[in-house]
Amino acid sequence: MNTIFNLPASQAAAILNTLSREDLIDILSKNDFNGVYSDADSIREFGSPATRDELVESFWRCWDEE
Numbered sequence: 001m002n003t004i005f006n007l008p009a010s011q012a013a014a015i016l017n018t019l020s021r022e023d024l025i026d027i028l029s030k031n032d033f034n035g036v037y038s039d040a041d042s043i044r045e046f047g048s049p050a051t052r053d054e055l056v057e058s059f060w061r062c063w064d065e066e
Helices: 009-016 021-031 040-044 052-065
Strands: none
Touching: 009 052, 021 052
């Protein structure tokens, strides 16, 4: 399956710059079923929703694992 996670880092970074926080939540949730990305899950687990910057960091952690 071709996804953003299969792209070279420079192409993935260019796409990331265009994505909203909600888009990142959607992409991460579909890629990492055990992750905590939705606002409800983040609030329950950490006390506050994930910021866009935190979601971008999570993306790169997932990308490194691919």
